[in-house]
Amino acid sequence: MDKRQLIQCHDRIKPFIHNTPVLTSKSIDAMVSANLFFKCENFQKMGAFKMRGAANAIMQLSKEQRQHGVVTHSSGNFAQALALSAQSLGVKAFIVMPKNAPLVKKNAVKEYGGRIIECEPTLVARENTTKQIEKEKGATFLHPSNDDHVILGQGTACKELLELHPDLDYVFAPVGGGGLIAGTAIAAKYFGKHCKVIGGEPFEVDDAYRSLQSGTIETNKTTNTIADGLKTQLGDRNFPIITQNVQRIIRVTEEEIVQAMRIVWERLKIICEPSSAVAFAAVLKEKEQFSGKKLGVILSGGNVDLNNLPF
Incomplete structure (x- = not known):
């Protein structure tokens, strides 16, 4: 880069x-x-730097990918960022969140139009639930931090x-x-x-x-x-x-x-x-x-x- x-x-x-x-x-x-x-x-x-990366990542997707939506797993800030960025760009956002994520962050994701899927608070549970959404919805996975965009x-x-x-x-x-x-x-x-x-x-x-x-x-x-x-x-x-x-x-x-x-x-x-x-x-x-x-x-x-x- x-x-x-x-x-x-x-x-x-x-x-x-x-x-x-x-x-x-x-x-x-x-x-x-x-x-x-x-x-x-x-x-x-949305109250954090993650809006920057989320917006850039969605904007780099193809028209077809945008139509099927995006999915991520996040304890809070990237969840909110992806939900708000997706809403701004007219894209559906599926957000996998651990059950114990702060309520203030869950509420914000809902407010920004994100669709929350809750899971157990482990990385394995987050990743498995995300893969399930990818398969069911055809959504593109965007990683909160390990993605060039x-x-x-x-x-x-x-x-x-x-x-x-x-x-x-x-x-x-x-x-x-x-x-x-x-x-x-x-x-x-x-x-x-x-x-x-x-x-x-x-x-x-x-x-x-x-x-x-x-x-x-x-x-x-x-x-x-x-x-x-x-x-x-x-x-x-x-x-x-x-x-x-x-x-x-x-x-x-x-x-x-x-x-x-x-x-x-x-x-x-x-x-x-x-x-x-x-x-x-x-x-x-x-x-x-x-x-x-x-x-x-x-x-x-x-x-x-x-x-x-x-x-």
Whole structure:
């Protein structure tokens, strides 16, 4: 994936996405002893960066494929993104969601016209149910993170950030399925000036950290994290991009995620979800390393259950 493809992708999806704001905070800068620029994808349509990749992926389908609809499995944000993108483009969307997905995310999928099929909260159940829908409906499967068109779409968030601030030293992004950080790495490579990409990941689901150590895609035995959007694992499309272009991944505890989330709410006066706070938690964890630097932080989304806040 190259610069030209990323530019074409961005031009294609612009009518369907927001160019989200970049916020700063003097008090946060003082806390970290660096200049931070928060790319606020919590202000994106449907409340998360995933609108970008979903719109691009659907727009790349043939007319016949669009007629049969699309299907994905997601715990929340890609579910909403695909449902809304499909609705905007006049395409049916079948969404396989685990039974324990946050109610706020299920309700949003329904609101955007998505047809929900519930399954057990395991990756095997999600994949098997999705295959069943593909077979029954003839729908095209779109992976939430391990798809070239999705990866390019997600990369447009960092592209917008670097077009405003081309001299960033680092960009931090949360790591779940790997689509956002892979797209971020592509954007940093072509639009940054020696800009390095660092991932933030919960200790409880540190498969990406271990994958970079071992050189092969690792899995998680448990997914006991508040960051519900980061419970998925890397794939064969995004892993090579991450291996080649992401400098490293910083792991954070559940307490550090909650603390970072709280600071964003208190100092920036905006809502971000736990998964979204992980990148900022990584900055806070090793702030001495980044003193005096210009740091971009992708705040990936704001779809939080207000009845179930961690503070």
